[in-house]
Amino acid sequence: MSVSVTQLDHLVLTVADIDATSAFYTQVFGMTAEQFHPADGTLRTALVFGSQKINLHQAGSEYRPHAARPVAGSADLCFLSETPLATWQSHFSDLGVQIEDGPIARTGAMGPIMSVYIRDPDGNLIEVSNAA
Structure with a gap:
């Protein structure tokens, strides 16, 4: 059996300040900052544009699982x-x-x-x- 992927669903940015990041991407790129509740019931923020989204994680309080070394600015x-x-x-x-x-x-x-x-x-x- 052969495997393949078809598209990227979302990516995650670890950020120092979710509000500042949301303001920047909405003002500069016209993205929409949306709050959502994933399956675990927490409240999270995503930047939405077209059919894409960027989920935001607060540096130091990342949701699990997360990258091995999450860091803002990488x-x-x-x-x-x-x-x-x-x-x-x-x-x-x-x-x-x-x-x-x-x-x-x-x-x-x-x-x-x-x-x-x-x-x-x-x-x-x-x-x-x-x-x-």
Whole structure:
């Protein structure tokens, strides 16, 4: 029997401040911060966009099971967008978000992309890309 996976359901970011992270991703990326109750009955926060979500874990109070060494600021994420990078650059500038690098040519999962890089409040590297 052969096995395979079909898509990513969610990922988890360990963060220093859930409220600050939620505010950043909602303001900068238009995501929606939603609280939810998983099967264990706890109250958790997720950032939702399209059919994707990022679950947030508070550093030092991570839900089990969790990564072997959960730490805020260790992620490197790439978001695809149809919005032109020049528009993103203006948007980042308007919000006072510093561009770390780009636009620069990169290679994504489906081929060539053009990217700009910023950092979130925890220092995670965030790439915003257009198909090239």
